[in-house]
Amino acid sequence: MAPTTTDTSVLGGKPSAILHRTPWRLPIAKHAEGIYIDLEDGRRVIDAVGGAAVACIGNGHPKVQQAIKDQVDKVSYVYNMQLSNQPAEALAQNLIASSQGAFELAGFVSGGTEAMESVIKLAIQYYADLGQPKRVNFIGRRLSFHGNSLATLSLSYHPARRALVTEHLDTTHFHHVSPAYAKRFQKPDETEEQYVERLRQELEDKFIALGPDTVIGFVAETVVGATTGVLPAPKGYFKAMKSIMSGMGRMGTLHAWESFGDGVKPDIQAVAKGLGGGYASIGAVLLSKKVADAIRDGSGFWKHGHTYQGQPIATATALAVQKVIEEENLLENIRTQGAYLESLLEKGLRGPNAIAAPYTFDIRGGGGFWGIEFDFTQAPSLDFKGTPFGLRVQARALELGLIIMGMTGGANVEGSQGDHILLAPAYNVRKEEVEKIAGIFVQSVEDVLREVIP
Numbered sequence: 001m002a003p004t005t006t007d008t009s010v011l012g013g014k015p016s017a018i019l020h021r022t023p024w025r026l027p028i029a030k031h032a033e034g035i036y037i038d039l040e041d042g043r044r045v046i047d048a049v050g051g052a053a054v055a056c057i058g059n060g061h062p063k064v065q066q067a068i069k070d071q072v073d074k075v076s077y078v079y080n081m082q083l084s085n086q087p088a089e090a091l092a093q094n095l096i097a098s099s100q101g102a103f104e105l106a107g108f109v110s111g112g113t114e115a116m117e118s119v120i121k122l123a124i125q126y127y128a129d130l131g132q133p134k135r136v137n138f139i140g141r142r143l144s145f146h147g148n149s150l151a152t153l154s155l156s157y158h159p160a161r162r163a164l165v166t167e168h169l170d171t172t173h174f175h176h177v178s179p180a181y182a183k184r185f186q187k188p189d190e191t192e193e194q195y196v197e198r199l200r201q202e203l204e205d206k207f208i209a210l211g212p213d214t215v216i217g218f219v220a221e222t223v224v225g226a227t228t229g230v231l232p233a234p235k236g237y238f239k240a241m242k243s244i245m246s247g248m249g250r251m252g253t254l255h256a257w258e259s260f261g262d263g264v265k266p267d268i269q270a271v272a273k274g275l276g277g278g279y280a281s282i283g284a285v286l287l288s289k290k291v292a293d294a295i296r297d298g299s300g301f302w303k304h305g306h307t308y309q310g311q312p313i314a315t316a317t318a319l320a321v322q323k324v325i326e327e328e329n330l331l332e333n334i335r336t337q338g339a340y341l342e343s344l345l346e347k348g349l350r351g352p353n354a355i356a357a358p359y360t361f362d363i364r365g366g367g368g369f370w371g372i373e374f375d376f377t378q379a380p381s382l383d384f385k386g387t388p389f390g391l392r393v394q395a396r397a398l399e400l401g402l403i404i405m406g407m408t409g410g411a412n413v414e415g416s417q418g419d420h421i422l423l424a425p426a427y428n429v430r431k432e433e434v435e436k437i438a439g440i441f442v443q444s445v446e447d448v449l450r451e452v453i454p
């Protein structure tokens with residue numbers, strides 16, 4: 001289509017010059033407010049998953065907009081090896097103060113992968129500072145995701161994301177144990193306690209096989225996100241495993257370990273997505289007293305530097321996002337709305353006469369993070385025509401005006417089976433919006449099922 005004077009599209013029919021990460025052409029967003037996004041083609045869609053569980057207070061919050069404008073007028077950039085800055089210091093204070101005593105120091109980076117990469121290096125530095133250089137091994141879990149760099153992919157075990165670079169991963173220093181996934185891997189004759197004990201024993205055996213004095217740490221997501229579809233661990237798991245984990249309000253408490261980690265506080269924690277709420281590219285590493293003391297008494301500084309570490313506009317923005325969450329009591333709101341969403345999903349997918357009921361394997365999550373897992377092993381006659389169910393539902397939902405995230409490969413450790421969909425609405429989502437999200441979601445699932453049921 002030729003550009004006209006009224007054409008507001010940026011490409012005017014030209015192909016995109018971005019190297020995109022999808023094989024299909026993406027619609028272009030033009031304006032967004034709250035959970036509503038206006039596209040160039042004139043459609044308005046609802047974002048039910050905050051992008052990738054990122055936009056935790058939606059778009060266009062006036063207080064965050066103002067904070068960004070104010071900071072641009074004050075200081076836009078100083079280099080973190082020469083000068084610190086006010087918003088970075090204030091954000092670190094805020095993160096420490098809201099951690100229930102779990103953390104004493106924060107280090108800033110630009111996103112989740114950088115945060116996890118820094119966690120790996122910080123843990124190495126911790127043992128170097130303690131005078132234990134023989135410690136070189138990390139233990140992660142299968143069906144996990146910790147980032148897209150080579151080290152974080154080595155630590156992760158997400159077969160599809162690792163596929164391209166398998167030859168380049170570090171298999172000497174990164175090792176893996178089983179996921180904590182009761183609904184798939186707890187044996188029929190096992191109680192939950194026995195399952196947790198089996199996982200604990202496996203970790204202990206791994207420590208012993210590697211040599212306990214060579215292990216740096218065990219790394220786990222408190223609640224696994226997109227990889228398996230919002231998967232909390234069975235009760236007592238983190239008490240048994242004691243670990244390094246994730247958060248920032250998504251599970252209805254500021255840190256996921258408060259609600260889903262047996263209250264076990266991690267030694268080191270990486271946070272990103274919800275920290276900047278999508279308004280800024282920012283991640284952080286949080287250090288417990290134990291780790292902070294060792295670094296303070298050892299090197300005395302962080303042996304890790306990035307150009308944009310503690311960038312003033314990013315930190316001012318994240319601070320504004322965190323203040324909005326607190327001042328508007330959004331954790332309570334998302335606990336309430338999340339529970340309501342769960343009840344609507346239960347009714348729509350598993351209630352009497354629900355078309356999806358035979359295929360709905362699990363509805364799980366908490367706060368503003370929900371995973372819906374489907375299973376079609378009992379229905380081999382369904383023909384998905386080569387496109388995984390989750391992607392088909394995602395596409396149908398977009399046609400109906402709803403953004404969701406459909407994934408595959410979470411049901412076995414090879415990553416070759418499984419269909420799950422993620423919902424992660426903004427923490428300030430309203431009741432009637434939850435109803436719309438659930439309604440369109442259930443309809444999308446049903447529409448796709450009607451297409452594939454012979």
Ligand SMILES: *Cc1c(COP(=O)(O)O)cnc(C)c1O
Binds near residue numbers: 111
């Ligand atoms: C999103 C995510 C990452 C990667 O963060 P990016 O900001 O995409 O680099 C790593 N680990 C977990 C658990 C995540 O959810």
